Structures are given as C-alpha cells and as structure tokens.
Amino acid sequence: PVPSRQATMATPSAPPDTKTTTDMVPASPPATPTPTPTLTPNPHPALTTLETLPLDILFHLATYLPYPTLLFLSCTSRPLHAALNPDALRPRTEKIAHYLLAERHFPQHAGRLACLVCFQFKTPAQFGDSKRRGPAGRCGGSAVKRGERFCWDCGVRGRLYIHLRGVLKGGVRYYPCHRCGEARVESQRCLREVCVLGGMEGIGGDSRVENLPRGVVERVCGLVGYGDLIKLKMVSRYFRGVVDPVRQCRDVYGMWEFVMEKILRRGVPLGRWDAPRVCFGCFRPRKRVQFSENQYHLSRTYNHGEYWRRRCWECLRRFYHPQLADTEARERFHRQVMCGTCRCLRFADEDCWGCEVNKDKIAEWTRMKRLKMAAKAESQSMWDNDALLPVWWEGVASADQPESDDLWEEGLGLCFDRLGFGDDHSLQEDGVREQEALSPDVDDPEPSSTANSNLTTIISDVRESGPREDEAPFS
Structure with missing residues (x-):
C-alpha cells in the first residue's frame, strides 16, 4: 500500500536520556556544627498541685480529713485515686458510721440496707430476719448491733453464723454449714453427709459406730465424759436419738464440774436478782423464769443451803407427772448428794471421785484445821x-x-x-x-x-x- 502524506513527512524522535535526575541537582554546601542550647530560668514557674506533692506530705494531710471528704478527694483524679486509699488511712469505725448515715439520709439508698462486711447497699430480702429487724435494723436502738450487720451471702460464705444453728430468713429456718459454706433447710441440712462445695454429691453411708448395735453404743457412751457426750449428740440424727448425756454419763462429779464451770464462765455475778442458776436435774444453766421461787432460792439459809437439789419447771414435770413421770431419772436424781469433804456432787452409794481428784487440797485443808485447833x-x-x-x-x-x-x-x-x-x-x-476430890476410903457409888x-x-x-x-x- 502507498503510505500517506503524513507518514512520509514525519521525522524520527530523539532517544530518551538515560541519566538520573540526581546528576542534574547541584551539590549542597558542607554542613556546619549545631550550637548546644543553654537552659535559661523560666520567669513564671508552674504552680504545685496536690497530685505533685510527695506521698508523705499527702498522707499527712489526709489524716486531717474525715472519711467522706477523703473518699470524695480520692475520686477526683486517677493519681489521687491511686495514692489515697480511705480504707487504709482512716479507721474502720468512721467508714461504718458513714455507711449507716448514707442508708438513712441519702435518697439514692432509700429502702436499702448497708452490709458492713462487703460494704454494699442491698435490699432487705438479702438479709436474715435478725439483721433487718430488731436492734440491727435500720431504726435499731443499738449502734453496736447496727455496726455488726451483714448480709446473707457474707454470713453464710464467711462463716459468720454459728455452725448448724437455725437462722430465719423470710420466715424459713436455714442451717448454715461451716464446712461447705452453704445454708439449707431442716430436711437437707448437713448432718452425716460429706459436704461438697456446689451441691449434695458424695453422700456418705453410716459410720462404723452407727452400724453397731444400740446396746453397744449405749455402753460406749457410759465411758465417755459429759462434755464429749454433748458433742457426740450433735453429730448426726442417729446419735441425736440414741445419746442422752444426763442418763448415760456415770461421772456425776464430771457433770457437776462441767456445768458449774460453764455458768461461771458467763461472767454474770451470782448475786444479781436475775442471775442464771444450774438445774441439777438436767444439768443445764437456766434463767430465773424457768424456776419456781422456792427452787430458785434453795441456796438461801432458810432453805438449809441445799442448792444442789434445785430443779427447773421442766424437770419437775418430768419427775412427778401423774402419767408420764420418768421414774428412772427421778431415782437417779435422789441418789445425788453433796460430799461433806470436798463439797462436790456424788452418788450416795458410790465413792466420791472429787475427793480423789482433790486429795492434795483436802490434805492441806486438814492440816490447816489441825493447826487451828491446836492453837486454840x-x-x-x-x-x-x-x-x-x-x-x-x-x-x-x-x-x-x-x-x-x-x-x-x-x-x-x-x-x-x-x-x-x-x-x-x-x-x-x-x-x-x-x-484429890475422891476419898480413898469410900468406894465409888x-x-x-x-x-x-x-x-x-x-x-x-x-x-x-x-x-x-x-x-x-x-x-
């Protein structure tokens, strides 16, 4: 084909330049050394704030602040929150007083109660009946009882309730267990079960002692002390029905010593008009209302001082009921007498065990009495x-x-x-x-x-x- 006129008239273009652009940039002059800057004083220094104070000065200032003010100050910024801990800087009593004040006067806590163990405000349904009403309630008259209030979760998991003693919550009686940290009703409470956290798994069978015949168990109980029998009775339902500490214990001196030590440990002066007294029929400390006037004043002089014959109303009915009298317990009580040597309780037909235990003291008493008689x-x-x-x-x-x-x-x-x-x-x-008064010549008439x-x-x-x-x- 014949080329066109434009094609014949075109000239070839020049080839591209292969040199880099850097070769075309002129060279820079040589670098000169930078002079060292000099520090000049600032005519207007920055002001010192609480956050920049040393910790020792900050702690010293915190000792002059009450708990609420210190709590609000620690919430103002992160440095102060990390440096100031109100629980460590102020006593616990101030914190309790602040929470008790807040539950009564702060509108955001209306209708709630403060738990003074976890320090949270909870509804009354989350407390036991004894902690939301009475002296420990919101309007309780005792500041000490209100300061000891704790919620149901803290009481059960923290083992603050007495082990396996019934506690009311919402009208239902629960039995907290210290081993598993749970509280169950009467039909499910921990007795002879293996307490497992989180449930009732691992229920164990009867122990070897419970598999023994009942007569053998009663004979074994006759060899155990009175205090140990009381603890054995609380182990399981089986022992609760089999063990009778007063009837099975043969050591009346041990029973007398146990109950007298228990009543003296309470610290109540025995001379008070309403001081508790010991019932020697059931060997328990009883209140005054549980005795008749004659039984309560048996230790007086006009009653011959026979305090060891005191019995409560329950024992009197049990001994002398016309149809349901417990003759065995009544005969056992009439066997009890006071030892004239050691002034302890013993059975009339047995030797006094107190004289054997206190023989060194009795020997000292006898020696002092002889010295007194010799001096006279x-x-x-x-x-x-x-x-x-x-x-x-x-x-x-x-x-x-x-x-x-x-x-x-x-x-x-x-x-x-x-x-x-x-x-x-x-x-x-x-x-x-x-x-000299008798005559040698006259015989005795x-x-x-x-x-x-x-x-x-x-x-x-x-x-x-x-x-x-x-x-x-x-x-």
Whole structure:
C-alpha cells in the first residue's frame, strides 16, 4: 500500500536520556556544627498541685480529713485515686458510721440496707430476719448491733453464723454449714453427709459406730465424759436419738464440774436478782423464769443451803407427772448428794471421785484445821471438861468432813468424865489427872436409875440439837 502524506513527512524522535535526575541537582554546601542550647530560668514557674506533692506530705494531710471528704478527694483524679486509699488511712469505725448515715439520709439508698462486711447497699430480702429487724435494723436502738450487720451471702460464705444453728430468713429456718459454706433447710441440712462445695454429691453411708448395735453404743457412751457426750449428740440424727448425756454419763462429779464451770464462765455475778442458776436435774444453766421461787432460792439459809437439789419447771414435770413421770431419772436424781469433804456432787452409794481428784487440797485443808485447833487448845487444860466440851462441839460444827463415829465417841467420853462415869484407871496410868476430890476410903457409888436416864437424855441432845447459846453445854 502507498503510505500517506503524513507518514512520509514525519521525522524520527530523539532517544530518551538515560541519566538520573540526581546528576542534574547541584551539590549542597558542607554542613556546619549545631550550637548546644543553654537552659535559661523560666520567669513564671508552674504552680504545685496536690497530685505533685510527695506521698508523705499527702498522707499527712489526709489524716486531717474525715472519711467522706477523703473518699470524695480520692475520686477526683486517677493519681489521687491511686495514692489515697480511705480504707487504709482512716479507721474502720468512721467508714461504718458513714455507711449507716448514707442508708438513712441519702435518697439514692432509700429502702436499702448497708452490709458492713462487703460494704454494699442491698435490699432487705438479702438479709436474715435478725439483721433487718430488731436492734440491727435500720431504726435499731443499738449502734453496736447496727455496726455488726451483714448480709446473707457474707454470713453464710464467711462463716459468720454459728455452725448448724437455725437462722430465719423470710420466715424459713436455714442451717448454715461451716464446712461447705452453704445454708439449707431442716430436711437437707448437713448432718452425716460429706459436704461438697456446689451441691449434695458424695453422700456418705453410716459410720462404723452407727452400724453397731444400740446396746453397744449405749455402753460406749457410759465411758465417755459429759462434755464429749454433748458433742457426740450433735453429730448426726442417729446419735441425736440414741445419746442422752444426763442418763448415760456415770461421772456425776464430771457433770457437776462441767456445768458449774460453764455458768461461771458467763461472767454474770451470782448475786444479781436475775442471775442464771444450774438445774441439777438436767444439768443445764437456766434463767430465773424457768424456776419456781422456792427452787430458785434453795441456796438461801432458810432453805438449809441445799442448792444442789434445785430443779427447773421442766424437770419437775418430768419427775412427778401423774402419767408420764420418768421414774428412772427421778431415782437417779435422789441418789445425788453433796460430799461433806470436798463439797462436790456424788452418788450416795458410790465413792466420791472429787475427793480423789482433790486429795492434795483436802490434805492441806486438814492440816490447816489441825493447826487451828491446836492453837486454840494451847491456852486450855486438855483435861478441863468444862473448857474442852465447847471446843469439841465448835470443831464438830465447823468441820468440813462428815461426822465419824470416832468423833462422837470422843464427845461421849468427855461427857462421861464430867458426870463421873469415865475410866479413871487409864488416866492414872498416864499420870495426867489427879483424884484429890475422891476419898480413898469410900468406894465409888453405883449409878442410879435417875443418873442413867439423865445420861440417855444428854446423849440424845448431843446427837440432835447440840449446846444452846444461852446456857453452858450439857448442863
């Protein structure tokens, strides 16, 4: 084909330049050293703020602020919130007082109660009945009780309630367990079950002791102390029905010592008009309203001081009910007597265990009593019957030990010597008594029937009434 006129007239273009653009840029002059800057004082320095203060000065200032002000200050900025901790800088009592004030006067907490363990405001339904009403309630009269208030979750999980003691919540009685940290109703509470966190899995069977015959268990309980029997009774339902501490315990001295120590540990003066007393029928401390007036005042002088015969209303009904009387418990109570040596409780047909336990103290008491009697007899003639008989009677009346036959024979011998019926030959052999009043030529007269009757009367007076205060003894 014939080329066009434009194609024949076109000239070829020049080839592209392959040199880089850097070769075309002129060279820069050599770099000169930069001078070092000099610090000049600022004529207007920045002001010091609380955030820039040292921690020791900040803590010292915080000691002059009350808890609410310190709490608001710690919420103003992040540095102050990290530096100031109101719980560590102020006592716990101020925090409790602030929360109690807030639940009564802050409108945002209306209708709520403050838990003073987790320090949160919760509804009354989240508290036990004893913590939302009464002294611990919102309008309770006791500031101490209100300051000890805690919610249901803190009480159960924190083991603040007594172990397995019923607590009311919404009218339902729950039993908190310290092992699993849960509270269940009566039908599901922890007894002999293996407590597992989160449920009732792992229910164990009867223990080896529970599989024993009932007679064997009762015989074993007879060898256990009174305090241990009380704890064994609380282990499971089975032991609660089998174990009877008062009936099965054979150590009445241990029962007496246990209950007396328990009532003295309460710290209530026994001289108060409403002080609790011990019932020796069930061996429990009881309040005054649980006794009759005669039983409550058995320790008084006009009641012969027989406080160990005190019984509560429940024991009186149990002993003397016309149809349902517990004769075995009543006979057991009548066997109890007070030991005249150690002043402890014992059974009348058994030896006193308290004398065996306190034998060192009793020996010391006997030694001191003998020294006291010897000191009284130093200024008296031991063969002066007029002075010796009152001393003998005073020793019998103030003795802490039971009156033995030897002691009575000694008194009767003194009485015979005064009346002239004593054995003078033994006294002459010892060279102690002089018989100047007796004539060597006259024999001793025979005692008449009147003298025998007088002697019988004197002996009966010695054993029953003793000497009177308005006349000489045995006159």
